Each structure stands twice: as structure tokens, then as C-alpha cells.
Amino acid sequence: MNTKNAKTLPLIFMVVGALLTIYALILDFMKSTGELRGYILILGVILLILGIFKIPNKKHTKIVNMVFLFPMIFTFAVTVIIPFILGIVYSFTDWNGIQVTKFVGLSNYITMFKQSDYVYSFVITVIYTVINMILVNVVGFALALVCSSKIKGTSFFRSAYFLPNLIGGLVLGYVWQFIFNKVFTTVFAGSVSMLTNANLALLAILIVNTWQYAGYIMLIYLTGLQTVPKDVLEAAGVDGASAITTLFKIKMPMIANTFTVCIFLTLVNSFKQFDLNLAITNGAPSRIMGADIIQSTELLALNIYNTAIRKNNYALGQTKAVVFFIILAVVSLTQVAISKKKEVEL
Incomplete structure (x- = not known):
């Protein structure tokens, strides 16, 4: 395998693996029945891991770092950043803990x-x-x-x-x-x-x-x-x-x-x-x-x-x-x- 293919193939594995993993999670979130989502998830994880460990040189270490940092960044965004932004938005509404019915401007303040x-x-x-x-x-x-x-x-x-x-x-x-x-x-x-x-x-x-x-x-x-x-x-x-x-x-x-x-x-x-x-x-x-x-x-x-x-x-x-x-x-x-x-x- 030439150098170009050695660099490209792992990236393809990583991208396809990530997409398959996300697709499987979406199917699970949508309560999809059947064993298909399980097979898709397993295949996606395998391709993702293969892509990570097949990266041939130091130029791709940033990609590897981002892959391993992604769970932490995703968790931080879901539990801190997104709720914080939503909290600011809700402060301008009549949010009752479940839904928003109207925008009230500065009324709450x-x-x-x-x-x-x-x-x-x-x-x-x-x-x-x-x-x-x-x-x-x-x-x-x-x-x-x-x-x-x-x-x-x-x-x-x-x-x-x-x-x-x-x-x-x-x-x-x-x-x-x-x-x-x-x-x-x-x-x-x-x-x-x-x-x-x-x-x-x-x-x-x-x-x-x-x-x-x-x-x-x-x-x-x-x-x-x-x-x-x-x-x-x-x-x-x-x-x-x-x-x-x-x-x-x-x-x-x-x-x-x-x-x-x-x-x-x-x-x-x-x-x-x-x-x-x-x-x-x-x-x-x-x-x-x-x-x-x-x-x-x-x-x-x-x-x-x-x-x-x-x-x-x-x-x-x-x-x-x-x-x-x-x-x-x-x-x-x-x-x-x-x-x-x-x-x-x-």
C-alpha cells in the first residue's frame, strides 16, 4: 500500500465508522425495532477503532486527539453549554418547565x-x-x-x-x-x-x-x-x-x-x-x-x-x-x- 493510500484509508474508516455509529444511535433514539441498529453500531465502532489505530504518521495525531476528546466535549456541551444557552432563552419566555407558550421580553427581569x-x-x-x-x-x-x-x-x-x-x-x-x-x-x-x-x-x-x-x-x-x-x-x-x-x-x-x-x-x-x-x-x-x-x-x-x-x-x-x-x-x-x-x- 503506497503512502497516499496509507493516509487516506484510515480517514475513510474513521468517517464511515463515525457516521454509522451516529446513525445507529439515531435509530435507537427513534425506538427502531429489530437487530439492524445493533449490527450497524458494532460495524461503526469497529471501523472507527481501525481508522484510529491505522493512522500512519504524526500528522494525524490531532484527528486522533479530537476523536478521543469528542465524548468529553459532547458531554460538556450537552450538560453545560446547551442548558446555559437555553436558560438565557427561557428567561425571556413564560416557560413552565415543560413548554414555552409565548415570548415575554424583559417582563421576568x-x-x-x-x-x-x-x-x-x-x-x-x-x-x-x-x-x-x-x-x-x-x-x-x-x-x-x-x-x-x-x-x-x-x-x-x-x-x-x-x-x-x-x-x-x-x-x-x-x-x-x-x-x-x-x-x-x-x-x-x-x-x-x-x-x-x-x-x-x-x-x-x-x-x-x-x-x-x-x-x-x-x-x-x-x-x-x-x-x-x-x-x-x-x-x-x-x-x-x-x-x-x-x-x-x-x-x-x-x-x-x-x-x-x-x-x-x-x-x-x-x-x-x-x-x-x-x-x-x-x-x-x-x-x-x-x-x-x-x-x-x-x-x-x-x-x-x-x-x-x-x-x-x-x-x-x-x-x-x-x-x-x-x-x-x-x-x-x-x-x-x-x-x-x-x-x-x-
Whole structure:
């Protein structure tokens, strides 16, 4: 077989094999009866594999790579890209979760911003995000400093601090709901659960999230601290630099990129908080705001869920989700840009 045929034949096998495979899948999707589609699928797969392994030289490696990447790209498109595009389209319709009957333009967006519960959820989500971002990073960095010190048992402490992060948010939320409602009120007789107080319920979620997530952030900070050259620290010690000076003048500037990563992770995690919010309070307790009764701890993600699933308003819920994505993207990109600028200054 000459060189030209050696290059062409595998490509023909691949194309025919791919077409036969797709045709067999279409027949299966259309509920076609008979054994024909099975034989077509087997033949298509065989030709596709033969074509891949018969490619003679490196010029065709891109084709081979694309063939192997196709399942991943196809899955990503079907599960992420296409639903995202459809979600944007549905936000301009009266979609009921099954079908679209008419195009409503910006009506859903106008309705969304007129809802006092949505505005309230947005405000408390921002407050929650700022406080939680500070708490988790401060606690996580403090734990990293402890675990990077020369005290005994640091391996145990690392495992113990990280352990809460291995528990699922919903499970952890229900466990802590029991602790707040039953354990604390029993131990401290006569006390009222934080979860029944509209002013303290959000604090309970902050406490649990910090307890769960600080250990994960600690590991990232710990990795950053271990990259600081020991000779630099030894030189600082010889020059008489105190532990505080070494921390603020040497360690922190040298792990500025670690701060960027941790702040980004906690920012995104806080803004899209859902599982703990659902399990611990489910938005309760209620609060009177003007003429409306709203849920005092209903963060944005839970508000979107309740709008679509519980109130059966899928179009409005999708509209809120689109705006939620835009806000999260803008805030995240802004935070990363500012942090990168600070890294350069440090």
C-alpha cells in the first residue's frame, strides 16, 4: 500500500465508522425495532477503532486527539453549554418547565427586581459573603500558621481541621440544626435556639460554614507557607526580625498568590451557598418587611430554588439564575483583578 493510500484509508474508516455509529444511535433514539441498529453500531465502532489505530504518521495525531476528546466535549456541551444557552432563552419566555407558550421580553427581569424577597436575599447574600469570606480566610490562615509551627501533633491537627470538609453540606446542616435546636437548648436550660431568632439565624449559618470550610482553606495556605524559602526565614531570624515582622513583611508578601486563590474560592463558595442554607434554616425564620413577609435567611441560591421548584415559576427562577451568574462572574473577575494588582505591589 503506497503512502497516499496509507493516509487516506484510515480517514475513510474513521468517517464511515463515525457516521454509522451516529446513525445507529439515531435509530435507537427513534425506538427502531429489530437487530439492524445493533449490527450497524458494532460495524461503526469497529471501523472507527481501525481508522484510529491505522493512522500512519504524526500528522494525524490531532484527528486522533479530537476523536478521543469528542465524548468529553459532547458531554460538556450537552450538560453545560446547551442548558446555559437555553436558560438565557427561557428567561425571556413564560416557560413552565415543560413548554414555552409565548415570548415575554424583559417582563421576568422587571418582575424579579420588583420582588422585595429577591432584593432582600441579594442584600443579605452580599453581607453574608463579605463576613464569611473574612471569617474563613482569617481562621484558615491562623490554623495554617499553627500547623506550620514546630509544635507536636501538627499532623493530627491538620487532619482534624480538614475533617469537617469531607462531610456533605446537607448532612452537616441537619446535624448542626439538631445541635442548635436540641443540644444547645438542653445544655443551656431556658435558652432559645439561634435558628428561631431572625437576627441570629444567619450567624448560625456563618458559624457552621466557617467550621466546615476553614480546614480546606487552611491546607491551601499551608501549602503556600511551605513554599517560603527557609534560608530567607533564617536570615530574617539572624537579623533579629520578630515573628510578627517575619509574618507581615516576609511570609504574607511571598504567598500573595495564595491569598488570591483562597479569597476567590471563599467568595464564590459564599455567594452560591445553598446546601447549608437549605438544611439549617431553609430560609426561616420569617421577618416582616413593609407589607411583605419574607424569609430572613433566604440567600440568593435558595431564593432561586424556591422560586422555580416550590413556587413552580420556572421562567422567573431561570431569570434569577441568569442574573445570579452574571453577578457572580463580574464579582469574581473583579476580585481576581484587584488581588493580582495587589500581588504586583507586594
